[in-house]
Amino acid sequence: MDIRAEKPEDVKAIYQVNKEAFGRENEAILVDQLRGIASTVSLVAVQSDQIVGHLFFSPVTINRHSSSQLLMLGLAPIAILPKYQRQGIGSLLIQRGLETCHQLGCDAVVVLGDPNYYSRFGFVAASTQGLRCEYDAPDDAFMVLELNSAALQDCSGTVQYRSEFKVCE
Numbered sequence: 001m002d003i004r005a006e007k008p009e010d011v012k013a014i015y016q017v018n019k020e021a022f023g024r025e026n027e028a029i030l031v032d033q034l035r036g037i038a039s040t041v042s043l044v045a046v047q048s049d050q051i052v053g054h055l056f057f058s059p060v061t062i063n064r065h066s067s068s069q070l071l072m073l074g075l076a077p078i079a080i081l082p083k084y085q086r087q088g089i090g091s092l093l094i095q096r097g098l099e100t101c102h103q104l105g106c107d108a109v110v111v112l113g114d115p116n117y118y119s120r121f122g123f124v125a126a127s128t129q130g131l132r133c134e135y136d137a138p139d140d141a142f143m144v145l146e147l148n149s150a151a152l153q154d155c156s157g158t159v160q161y162r163s164e165f166k167v168c169e
């Protein structure tokens with residue numbers, strides 16, 4: 001299993017992986033719309049020359065009481081082709097993805113999803129850090145992981161995803 005950054009020739013396969021994993025095209029369209037925006041991360045999982053998984057991060061914004069720069073990314077979407085699910089590929093993508101985010105200087109990552117899954121990677125309920133999700137979601141489903149300790153000390157309020165995410169509502 002090779003995990004690597006997206007290449008230009010991967011675009012069609014990434015669309016297909018998202019479409020098949022989610023059973024609809026919204027997330028695939030979202031990735032197409034976010035591609036090329038600054039501070040995004042796009043990784044693929046490749047097995048026998050086939051793209052079987054994809055993970056994307058894009059910038060989110062938050063109210064701050066300080067003027068210093070803070071880079072916060074949202075993990076979404078993550079998609080594994082159905083027949084390759086539950087083989088550890090998603091976990092591998094997330095681990096590598098978080099390492100890449102850290103290398104890029106990202107301070108914290110948020111995710112909206114299953115707490116049982118994302119807590120394995122160190123995510124905790126964002127509400128414990130005073131952060132809320134702009135979408136209607138159960139409290140424990142919106143999570144955050146600090147990559148820089150104390151990065152969130154002077155953050156609070158609602159985390160805003162990019163407007164392109166409306167395609168998934």
Ligand SMILES: CC(C)(COP(=O)(O)OP(=O)(O)OC[C@H]1O[C@@H](n2cnc3c(N)ncnc32)[C@H](O)[C@@H]1OP(=O)(O)O)[C@@H](O)C(=O)NCCC(=O)NCCS
Pocket residue numbers: 021022077078079080081084085086087088089090091092112113114117
């Ligand atoms: C969710 C997803 C990315 C996980 O990737 P994966 O490679 O299957 O996951 P891993 O093999 O790393 O981990 C497996 C564990 O994840 C959990 N898991 C996998 N898919 C899950 C799902 N759809 N919902 C909740 N938990 C899930 C299970 O607990 C599983 O553990 P188990 O095998 O002991 O039951 C993948 O199943 C997928 O693409 N699903 C469809 C798209 C989607 O829902 N994306 C996430 C949106 S937040």
